Amino acid sequence: MKVDDKMRPWFEFSPETDTWLALASVPAMTLIYYLNTQYGYQYPSVFFLGFILLGHLFLNTALPAYVVLKMRGEGLSGLGITTQKIPTCLIISALLAATMYPSLTATLQGFDGNPAPNIAYNAIALWEPLFVFGWLQLRFERAFGILPAILLAGLSFMAYHIGSFPVSGLIVLGVSGMIYAMIFAYVRNLLVLMPLTWAVASTMGTIQGGFIFDWATVGIYAVVLMLQILILWSLSKNPKSKTSKISTA
Numbered sequence: 001m002k003v004d005d006k007m008r009p010w011f012e013f014s015p016e017t018d019t020w021l022a023l024a025s026v027p028a029m030t031l032i033y034y035l036n037t038q039y040g041y042q043y044p045s046v047f048f049l050g051f052i053l054l055g056h057l058f059l060n061t062a063l064p065a066y067v068v069l070k071m072r073g074e075g076l077s078g079l080g081i082t083t084q085k086i087p088t089c090l091i092i093s094a095l096l097a098a099t100m101y102p103s104l105t106a107t108l109q110g111f112d113g114n115p116a117p118n119i120a121y122n123a124i125a126l127w128e129p130l131f132v133f134g135w136l137q138l139r140f141e142r143a144f145g146i147l148p149a150i151l152l153a154g155l156s157f158m159a160y161h162i163g164s165f166p167v168s169g170l171i172v173l174g175v176s177g178m179i180y181a182m183i184f185a186y187v188r189n190l191l192v193l194m195p196l197t198w199a200v201a202s203t204m205g206t207i208q209g210g211f212i213f214d215w216a217t218v219g220i221y222a223v224v225l226m227l228q229i230l231i232l233w234s235l236s237k238n239p240k241s242k243t244s245k246i247s248t249a
Contacts, residue, residue, distance in 0.1 A: 008141070008145075011144070011147060013144060015144070016143065022140065026136070026160060029059055030161075030163070034162070036050060038164075056127040057231065060135070061232065064134065065079065080184065082189050089189050090191070093192050093196040097200045103204060104200050107203075107208060108207070117218050123195040124221055124225045126194055128202070129190050137152070137153035137184060140153065157174065158173045161173055176205075180197075
């Protein structure tokens, strides 16, 4: 479903079932993220069953896709997956990456290891932009309007890192999340963040947060990415009519 930018309100209050599901998914993701940072390295079951299966494949992908595609019948554009404004997205993402590159270089100067797996991991980590912006922000925008959605998306990005990042890091995540949300609100296309912007920005965040990835992790997330695409593709087939019980108006 294509949304006319001129009809998008700056402020609104019309929460529906999808709004409450989006709100509930934030504390759920906070718990999953925290358990993985605390126990995922020691216990592979926590990583694979908790973070990947329950987190990435269900909470970050299948739930949003089912709600948006099947319950609301909005199409993939309702998750920020669209062919709209592709040239604009590519230009903005290139400018963002170029602007952040000096900071990335400075971050890597103190990094003892090979940064390539970290960069590759973040370039294919679709789960995070899809969850924060494609799912949360667009649900919040429909319910509360453009400006509250930007604020809530940034706060949500910060919130599910609570317990896993220091307070200073959480503040950075909140502010940067709002900046990305403002950019995403303009184009409504995840291409503006994935893969180029996220490869640079999130690499800085993961390294500063003490997360070090290897090529095995990149391989795992390549499989996760393919499974996410499969879930999105399968649920996009025969979407529910827009005249369903949950109104799309």
